[in-house]
Amino acid sequence: MKQAGEQAAARGRAREERAKGLPGSNAVAEDDDPAAATIIRAAVEVMARHGYHGTSVRDIADAAQVSPGLLYHHFGSKHDLLVTILDRGIDRLVRDTEDALFHAGDDPAGRLRAIVRTHVLAHTMSRRESLLGNTELRSLSPSARALIVSKRDTQQRMFDRVLADGVRRGAFGTPHPVEASRMIVTACTAVATWFREPGALSGPQLADVYERLALDTAGYRS
Known part of the structure; x- marks a missing residue:
């Protein structure tokens, strides 16, 4: 024995x-x-x-x-395994974004920079998981899809609130904060489709660039 x-x-x-x-x-x-x-x-x-x-x-x-x-x-099942991968990935992203906001202070520009950096780095460091999240949502059952989409909406709403607050306080000049927020999130997510290391920019360097681009999109008034 x-x-x-x-x-x-x-x-x-x-x-x-x-x-x-x-x-x-x-x-x-x-x-x-x-x-x-x-x-x-x-x-x-x-x-x-x-x-x-x-x-x-x-x-x-x-x-x-x-x-x-x-x-x-x-x-x-294979389906349950996919759900686990996607669910844990979005949970981690939401937690990290909440943490970034908590530590970012009150300045609208600093808050936008913090969540953009978190989002970009998440998608450069976990490119395969991001790819699955973006291409295999269609493979989930309706209930599992609804779960993941609801958590993605939670992530998007954090960006929405930061943009709306910045506009309200006069820090951001965009007349379209909702659309700007969606554009920023979509652009940050898409880095997973093309980013490679080694490349022209490292993940942190790319995050620096995207922080500046996000502020431009928001119409930041320095």
Whole structure:
């Protein structure tokens, strides 16, 4: 019995070693079971490359070096795994944006800079997760889609409030704060589609540029 347990542990360590080549993912939680974390990392990697419908459970299991049964044990289905990835990604983005606002102070320009920087860096550091979030929303069930969309709306409303407050206080001169807010969020999100490292700009350098562009879009009156 002891020998069988040792052999199982050895096989588990071997699987982890083989899966170490998988990139990290912001969809992995600190308290995830190691096997579940590896499955998430594998799913992000394979789905981002082949798409949700072009990826099978077997593809994910092979990339994670686990059995399909173990995937079903942790996530129930490929759909549930996608929901986990998208839900955790947007939750992290909302939390980080709220935190950025909390520490940004009262100045409208500083608040806009803070949330733009957070949004840009999130999409440069987690490009594959962002790609899935932007292309695979259509693959979710109606209820799961509604959940993710509602959280995206929460993120958008933070930008909306910062723009509206800046206009009200005379810091921003745009006559179209709602449209400006949407443009800024869309532009920040889109960096995930083309940003690569190494490139002409690093992630933080790109965030610097987008901060200035956002202020221009808002009609910042310095």
